[in-house]
Structure formats: C-alpha cells, structure tokens
Amino acid sequence: MSRAKVYWLLQIFGWSAWLANEALLYDSHYEGILDWLGAALLNFVIVIVVTHNFRKVIKRYGWVELSINRVIPRILIAVGAMSVFMAFVNIPLDSYLLKDKEDADLWSLFFIIQFIFNWAKPIMIWTLFYYASHYFERKSEVEVDKIRLESSVRETESKVLRAQMNPHFMFNALNSIRALILEEPDKAQKAVTQLSNILRSSLLADRRKTVSLSEELRTVEDYLALEKIRYEERLQVRKNIYPETMHVQVPPMLLQTLVENAIKHGVSKPVKGGFVSLETKMVGKNLLIIISNTGVLESTDSGGFGLENTAHRLELLFGPESKFKIYQASKDVVTAEITIPIPSIEPEKETPFSKISNIVKPKVTI
Incomplete structure (x- = not known):
C-alpha cells in the first residue's frame, strides 16, 4: 500500500x-x-x-x-x-x-x-x-x-585487502628465475609458469570474495616452489591437509600472505633456515587452518600489512565468529591459527568427503 x-x-x-x-x-x-x-x-x-x-x-x-x-x-x-x-x-x-x-x-x-x-x-x-x-x-x-x-x-x-601482494617477493622471484635461465632453463621455465599462476590469482583476487581451499593451496604450492629456488635446503615444507577441507571457501591469497610472512620473519633469519608447516582440518562446523614456522614472535609489528589485516579480512567476509590469532607455540616456533565458520554444508558434499577421510589418512610430506 x-x-x-x-x-x-x-x-x-x-x-x-x-x-x-x-x-x-x-x-x-x-x-x-x-x-x-x-x-x-x-x-x-x-x-x-x-x-x-x-x-x-x-x-x-x-x-x-x-x-x-x-x-x-x-x-x-x-x-x-x-x-x-x-x-x-x-x-x-x-x-x-x-x-x-x-x-x-x-x-x-x-x-x-x-x-x-x-x-x-x-x-x-x-x-x-x-x-x-x-x-x-x-x-x-x-x-x-x-x-x-x-x-x-x-x-x-x-x-x-584481497589485492595485496608483497612487491619484495616479486623482485626476489624474478631474481631467482634470472639466475636459473642459463644454468637450468627447464626449471626456469617452470618457475615462470608458477609465477604467472600467482600473478593470475592475485589479479583475480579483487573479483572474487572467496575461493576453494584447494585452489588457494595450489597458489601456495606455486609460491613455496619459487621460494624453494631461493632458499634451497634452508626451507623445509610440511603439509597435513584433510580431504574434507578442500571444498571450503576461504579468502583469496589469505594463506599465501601468511606463508609469505612465515618465511620472511622465520625461515629467512636463521642461518640454517627453518620450516613452514601447513595443516587444515574440520573442527565441528569450523575450518581450522594452522600455519607454523621457525622463529620468534616479535613484540612489535610481527607480520606487516598482510598479517595486520588478516583478522579484519576474515571479519568482513565471515563475521565475528571467524577468528585469527598468532602466538609463540614453543621456544622457536610461531603458530598462526585461522578459524572460518561454515554456515551450511550440503549433505551430498559431506558424505563423499567423510568417506574419503575414513579410508584415506592425511599424508604428511616433509
């Protein structure tokens, strides 16, 4: 009326x-x-x-x-x-x-x-x-x-916030690829492909609010492969990914930013290098992501722009139920935890993943 x-x-x-x-x-x-x-x-x-x-x-x-x-x-x-x-x-x-x-x-x-x-x-x-x-x-x-x-x-x-990418990584990646061009051209070609994948993900980040965890993990793997060229044996990567988490939606470039900070503030500082560990699992109706790395949590700005805004990004997308915390897990290990609430999971998606999780145990690669 x-x-x-x-x-x-x-x-x-x-x-x-x-x-x-x-x-x-x-x-x-x-x-x-x-x-x-x-x-x-x-x-x-x-x-x-x-x-x-x-x-x-x-x-x-x-x-x-x-x-x-x-x-x-x-x-x-x-x-x-x-x-x-x-x-x-x-x-x-x-x-x-x-x-x-x-x-x-x-x-x-x-x-x-x-x-x-x-x-x-x-x-x-x-x-x-x-x-x-x-x-x-x-x-x-x-x-x-x-x-x-x-x-x-x-x-x-x-x-x-989605569109942030550390320019230092770009410079370092290009320098690493330049060093490989003459010595290992095949490896350099693969590195260029990995870098282009990361750039594509970064460019698409401002068009999409979320991506599946599996897609985000592919970006992280490309990033770690490029950093592996730079740090060689100084960088050890550990992954423990549960299959039922792969379809969950996460903010694009979120894990890449956290892994980048883990390497920058942890692995790059010790002479012997260190490790980066990535674990994902379901806890009730929440996705829990745990990223650990060698290092000591700094009392001031320990994470740069990306880390400062991680909690803000999560709240913008998932509300106050989402959580982010970073803490000193042990004497020389820093851990970041992300909790993302899952509003609803379709039964047809739960059943296949639950079957897979019962049959296939998560593998740990070192």
Whole structure:
C-alpha cells in the first residue's frame, strides 16, 4: 500500500472516530442525534481540509528537517491557529443546536477558551502522530542508508585487502628465475609458469570474495616452489591437509600472505633456515587452518600489512565468529591459527568427503 493511501486511511479513520465519539458525548446530554451527526460530518470535512493543508505547509517549508528547538514554536503557533479557527466554526454551530437547550452564552471568554482547548487536543495529537511517523520513517531510511554504506565500505575494504601482494617477493622471484635461465632453463621455465599462476590469482583476487581451499593451496604450492629456488635446503615444507577441507571457501591469497610472512620473519633469519608447516582440518562446523614456522614472535609489528589485516579480512567476509590469532607455540616456533565458520554444508558434499577421510589418512610430506 502506498504512503498516500495509508495517509488518507488514517485521516479518515482517525477523525471519524474522534468526531463520532464527540457526537455521542453530546447526545448523551442533549437530544437530537441527527443534528449532532450532521455537525460532526461538517467538522469532519473542515478539520481534514485544515490538517491536510497544515501537512502541505510542513512539507513545503521542511519543518520535519528542523531541530526540535526551532520546530516546537512553529507547531504551537500552528496548532493554536487551527484550534482558534475550529473553535470559531463550532461556536456558532453549537449556539444554533443548543438555542432551545442551553442558557449559557457560548460567546463568553470562558467558553471560547474551552472550545479552543477542546480542539487543540486532537489537532496536537494529529501533529504528534504525523511527526512520529516521519521520525520512524526517516530513522528507517537512515538505517538502510547506513547498511548500504557499510556494505559498500566493507566490499571496498575487502577488495583492497584481497589485492595485496608483497612487491619484495616479486623482485626476489624474478631474481631467482634470472639466475636459473642459463644454468637450468627447464626449471626456469617452470618457475615462470608458477609465477604467472600467482600473478593470475592475485589479479583475480579483487573479483572474487572467496575461493576453494584447494585452489588457494595450489597458489601456495606455486609460491613455496619459487621460494624453494631461493632458499634451497634452508626451507623445509610440511603439509597435513584433510580431504574434507578442500571444498571450503576461504579468502583469496589469505594463506599465501601468511606463508609469505612465515618465511620472511622465520625461515629467512636463521642461518640454517627453518620450516613452514601447513595443516587444515574440520573442527565441528569450523575450518581450522594452522600455519607454523621457525622463529620468534616479535613484540612489535610481527607480520606487516598482510598479517595486520588478516583478522579484519576474515571479519568482513565471515563475521565475528571467524577468528585469527598468532602466538609463540614453543621456544622457536610461531603458530598462526585461522578459524572460518561454515554456515551450511550440503549433505551430498559431506558424505563423499567423510568417506574419503575414513579410508584415506592425511599424508604428511616433509
């Protein structure tokens, strides 16, 4: 139903109920219900015209936009003027209807004030209802606009965060490939393919909110293969991936960023190098990702831009139920844990993976 129809229904119903009640009150003291109903009908038409024109004034001059300190005096003056008008319409009407039943002088100051106050009450109630409806309508619109703005900001932030790639990795990877071109051209060619895969994933990251864990792991494997060229035996990789986690959706480039930080702040610093361990498993209805690496957690900025924004990215996509924490697991091991809630898993997807997990145990590669 349109706002105009609702407005007119409320106008007709509200004033009909009010004036019918007034007519019944008069008839309980005086005879002649038909006369009072006729007077009520006349008042019904007049008061609707008056309040409807008052509504036009409110809309034309933007009273609903004014502060409460500015609008209250205007309302009081307008309600007073309308009450005076309706009083001077009804005093001669009541004088005619009560000419044989009432000896009181309705034109006395006491009765004039009484008429004005009697009409001020319903008109003030009408005004309060009108402003209340506009207040809740505007509040609803503000909430909708706020939600739209927040959604837009969240989407923009998410795109920016998804598109991050450390430029140092690019320089290091290109230098490593350059060193391989003459000595091991086949290996260099494979490295170029792996680097192009990573770049493609990075470029597509701003177009997709999530990717499957299996796709993300392929990017991580390409990244680790390139880093393996640089660090050789100094970098040891361990993986423990449960099959039932492979279809779960994760933020693109999330694991790559964490693995990159693990190598940068852990493996690259010790002379003997270190290890990076990646484990994924289901814990209830949550995906748990555990990344461990050789190193000591720094007290200041331990992860750079990507690590600082990991928790923020997860919250943008999965809400407050998602979690990210990084801690010193042992004397020389740093562990990062990611928890991603799974809203719903289709039964047909659960059954095959659960069967696979019962038959095939996860393999650990070192």
